[in-house]
Amino acid sequence: MSASKRAGENRDGEKRGYHHGNLAEALVQAALDLIAKVGPAGFSFAEVTRAVGVSPAAPYRHFKDREALMAAIASRGFDKFAEALAKAWKDGKPDALSAFKNVGQAYLAFARKEPAYFAAMFEARLSPGSTRELTQATERAFGVLRQACDALIEGLPDGKRPPSLMMALHVWTMSHGIASLFGRGDAARRAIPMTPEELLEANILIYLDGLGLSDN
Amino acid sequence: MSASKRAGENRDGEKRGYHHGNLAEALVQAALDLIAKVGPAGFSFAEVTRAVGVSPAAPYRHFKDREALMAAIASRGFDKFAEALAKAWKDGKPDALSAFKNVGQAYLAFARKEPAYFAAMFEARLSPGSTRELTQATERAFGVLRQACDALIEGLPDGKRPPSLMMALHVWTMSHGIASLFGRGDAARRAIPMTPEELLEANILIYLDGLGLSDN
DNA sequence: TGAATAATGTTACTACCATTCACATGGGTA
DNA sequence: TACCCATGTGAATGGTAGTAACATTATTCA
CATH class of the missing domain: 1.10.10 (Arc Repressor Mutant, subunit A)
Known part of the structure; x- marks a missing residue:
């Protein structure tokens, strides 16, 4: 045949x-x-x-062309992504800290479970403002991160509270760095003696410690 | 003509x-x-x-084919990369902490000044073990990072000293995340109200704080 | 020195791809 | 019912990766 x-x-x-x-x-x-x-x-x-x-x-x-198809896929990907992050955040329940860690894990889970969307979103070399939908969907996803950061640092005294925008960017880049380099089984750039999930959790915990947000 | x-x-x-x-x-x-x-x-x-x-x-x-050319370029890129990181580290002079931050900045500087190498190294979707040279050059670059981490945590008491491999991976992923998402002027996925260099420096400082390696 | 041979480049070809254009079809609507 | 327009087709254009047979030059070694 x-x-x-x-x-x-x-x-x-x-x-x-x-x-x-x-x-x-x-x-x-x-x-x-x-x-x-x-x-x-x-x-x-x-x-x-x-x-x-x-x-x-x-x-x-x-x-219009091949790139337009990719942009449509990426845009839809960011929608699903925002949804997954929001679900992980769950309005900060049961408590802000563990919900926060869940958001980071959801980032990795998305990269792992939806490698096709992830690749379209971050590796297709789309011109950033390619589409209005794409831009908006990206912002929606980032908004979840920002919201989680806001909630988490709410209790900090004024002098020690970091800008939540910066904090959200840090969490984004930490998650993204790990997802890009180690997140998808086969394409890893280097073997590591732990899971990406463990690596990210440790990274975020140390980072939060540095902000004075430690557990204990 | x-x-x-x-x-x-x-x-x-x-x-x-x-x-x-x-x-x-x-x-x-x-x-x-x-x-x-x-x-x-x-x-x-x-x-x-x-x-x-x-x-x-x-x-x-x-x-052999198009990919072999890309692998050759990526391999050479990792060589230059290792060199740039080593030069920034400068054997930990004048002091481990500032030399360490220099290494992070060198990561960004490389992405910015050598976007072609950077893209070949991280965005060409080369199969990881594509070439022996490529693997070795990658390890050389990572080795510089690891060495810097080792030097930096040397003074910490046994109970509080993190595994230097994990720490090196964290620094790599933080640098890489920022470089990927914001590192090259035009291709940024989102506008940010600070330079990637500032974002990374803050991220690393907070991280080091979390490890108990703060300046003061 | 002068072949013989290896290395390196060329031409010609196959098979595939993106995109466009003129044309075909048929679902929805006046 | 008849028409229109969104949607799909076939054929053509001009590009690409890779291969094979051939051409030219550099190198080796008798």
Whole structure:
């Protein structure tokens, strides 16, 4: 059996009408599958169309070009990301500190469980302001971080309270550094004698200690 | 004037013999120029050959494929990187703490001043153990970080001394996170109200505080 | 010195890709 | 019902990675 497809059939050879019905969505899903396998730069637009069973020209009715598809995926990724972080934060329950650590862990969990989104978000070399949706979704995700920081430092005396924006950026970069370098099983740049989760938890604890927010 | 080149001429139209003389090196340099302009995924192998003025098939005598060229560049990048970090560390002079902060700043400076190498090293999606040279050069760079950590925590009492490997990983990921997200002027994922250098210095100071290594 | 040989570059080719254009289809609406 | 327009098709353009057979030059060694 050859793997080639005829137009008018999807990847399983099922027939469909001349019109797909929900091509934009199908393209996004197929692209996610491919990104998970070979990274955001490792697959072709044409491959996506074959997976979906349409002609190579079809996507252009829905996305200006290959990058527009990537931006759509990244934008959706940031939405899911914000959602995952917010869920981990859980309004600071049961207590601010452990909820805070959960947010950091959720960052790693997202990188691990949604490598395709993560790659589209951070490794697709999208021009930053690529899309309004992308920018907004990014800010939503960052907002969760910022909110968690605000809650956590609320109790600190005025003189010892760090700017929450800076703190949020620190947490973001610590999480992101670990996720980028060690977060996805195979692509790690170096073997480490602990899990990324442990590494991040220790990093955040030491950092919070430095801010005078230690547990004990 | 068309920009097209004939074989046997380099980018300035100078003649050369049938043999280039130092093609491998010229390819690396031309690739670095292109990476600086358009990123590691944004240029074609063929473009490199045109810049150098050889036929599209010529590079294959020196590099197995496009990825092999990227690996060579990344490997050389890690060499320069290790050198830059070591120079910043300067054997812990004038004192361990300020030398340590210099190492962190050197990380950012490298990302800023050598975006092409940085991109090849961290954003080219090279399979990690791609080359023996690449692995070794990576370890050399990390070794400088580790050495600096060792020196810095030497004075701490046994019970309070963190594993230097973990500490080195933390410094690496903090630096890398900032460099990735904010380190190169245009590609920043979000505007921030301070320089990446300030952000990193604050992050490292807070972290060291948390370890009980504060200045005062 | 003068082959023989190895190294390095070229041309020509295959197979694939992104994107565009003119055209085909058929769902939705007046 | 008839038309329009969103959506999909096929074919064409011009680009890319990589390979193979051939050309040229550098190197070796008899």
